[in-house]
Amino acid sequence: MAVRRARPPLNGTELTEDDIRAMPDSEYMNDAQLEFFRQRLLKMREEVLAREVDVKERLHQREVFADPADRATAEEEHWLDLRLRERESMLLRKIDEALRRIRDREYGYCVKTGEPIGIPRLLARPTATVCVDVKDQDERVETHFRDR
Numbered sequence: 001m002a003v004r005r006a007r008p009p010l011n012g013t014e015l016t017e018d019d020i021r022a023m024p025d026s027e028y029m030n031d032a033q034l035e036f037f038r039q040r041l042l043k044m045r046e047e048v049l050a051r052e053v054d055v056k057e058r059l060h061q062r063e064v065f066a067d068p069a070d071r072a073t074a075e076e077e078h079w080l081d082l083r084l085r086e087r088e089s090m091l092l093r094k095i096d097e098a099l100r101r102i103r104d105r106e107y108g109y110c111v112k113t114g115e116p117i118g119i120p121r122l123l124a125r126p127t128a129t130v131c132v133d134v135k136d137q138d139e140r141v142e143t144h145f146r147d148r
Contacts, residue, residue: 014036014039015032015033015035015036017123020033020036020119020123021119021120021123023119025116028108028116028119029105029107029108029109029116033108033119034102034105034107034108037098037102037107037108037122037126038099038102040126041095041098041099041102041126041127042099044091044095044126045092045095045096045099048088048091048092048095049092051084051088052085052088052089052092055081055084055085055088056085058077058081091127094127095126095127097127097129098126098127098129101129108122110129110130110131110134111129111130112130112134113130113131113133113134115131116131117129117130117131117132118131118132
């Protein structure tokens, strides 16, 4: 894979989604695009870490409820916070993996086929590791075996 150099940002500002979409296919995953997605992933990472702090604080708040309904509600909220923390932890690992792929210049390419994932998919899901065709196939297989 040849190293592609970035075009300077338009008007000296950061690239926008429209700028990224407008770039020709020949400039796929050039330095400017990699930097755009690196910044987006770093922002996502900050947001996840901020939410994680909030969830941890709620998990450490223990109140004693005399009313069984209040206690049940508190336990349900506690369970939901644990589930949220688990999902956020998984997302954080995916973000870190995507940042590693950017650093290694592997970002934007399907891990199964080596084909470009595509700008629209990466804008929608910056942590994507497979192209749409592979994801569709994986989901069909999963649905087929889940229904049995």
